[in-house]
Amino acid sequence: MATTSESQPAKKEPGWFEVEDDFNTHVYVSNLPLDTTEEEFITLMKKYGLLMKDPETGKFKIKMYTDKEGKFKGDALCSYIKVESVELALQLLDGDTFKNNVITCERAQFQLKGDYDPKRKPKMQNKMKKKLKKKVDRLFDWRPEKLPGERAHREKTVVIKNLFDPKEFDETPEAIFEYKEDVMEECSNKCGPVKKIQLFDKHPEGVVSVTFEDHDAADKCIELMEGRWYAKRKLSASHWDGRTKYKKEEQLLEEPE
Known part of the structure; x- marks a missing residue:
């Protein structure tokens, strides 16, 4: 039997809902000049914080409404990484x-797809909160993109091996400072400015790491130390690989900021 139109429930228009301010990182900008380009809009919005990027395309998450x-209508949407950027944009950009x-x-x-049901609002907000948290966590695990030919920061750290026998420090622990002073003097005078030296006194391979201010100094250090003899020991030197652990407590070799 055919269903009459009277028995069919009327379709509801999609409704609007507000994401809580603590989780809403999106701003809506209107009355922009009609000749505004996407690049100009991005440059404008960057003044107030870091913009979200689509993890798949790498493009900024903005939308120019047409x-x-x-043709551009003068309205646009911008997504920031942090809520604080929204607050800044509202204060300084509005007006x-x-x-x-x-x-x-x-x-x-944001407009819901389908029928608007107020009972679903908390559930929808919780879903959006979790989704947003995942995005922010992923974005803040971000590392600066390297320029073509740019070297890794870890390559400023040189690992020198076979410099000492750990047993030496059991009887004369003060010798640790003598080794560090010798390495500091040799490297800073012949290679370049040194930021930090770490001597791993318990490591069986007699490891010392030297972190320089630039890559050139680190390269010079490797040339100076690789294959060199020190206290009847043949040294080896190489850039830190960013992964290898040297501390007895299995702590990662600290990478300088």
């Missing part, structure tokens, strides 16, 4: 002038 003909237009900046609202 009409049916593809500011951009290319002779007084623009508006406000927290973004």
Whole structure:
């Protein structure tokens, strides 16, 4: 039997809901000049904080709203990494002038797909909170992108092996300072400015790490120390691989900031 139109429930229009301020990192900017380019909008919004990037495409998460003909309507959405950037944009950008237009900046609202059910709002917000937290955690595990040909920061640290026998320090622990002073003097005078020296007195391979201020000094250190004889010991020297552990307590070799 055919169902009459009277028996069918009326479809509800998708409703709007607000994400709690503590979790909403999106702003909606309106009254932008119609000739605003995507690059100009990104440059404008970067003034107030780090923008989110799509992890798959690497592009900034912004949206420039267009009409049916593809022309920019003057409205755009921007997603920041941190909520603090939203607060800054609301304070400084809202009511500011951009290319002779007084623009508006406000927290973004989102439209639900399908029927709006107020009972689902807490569930939806919890889902968005978890999703946002994952994004932020992933973004803050970010490392600066290297420029073409740029060397790894870890290569400023040189690992020198076979410098000493750990047993030496059982009887004369003060010898540790003598070794460090010798290495500091030799490296700083012949290679370049040294930031830090670590001597791993319990390591069976007699390891010392030397961190320099630049890569050139580290390279010179390897040339100076590799294959060199010291106290009847043949040394080896190489860049730190960023992974190998040297401390007896199985702690990672600290990478300088």
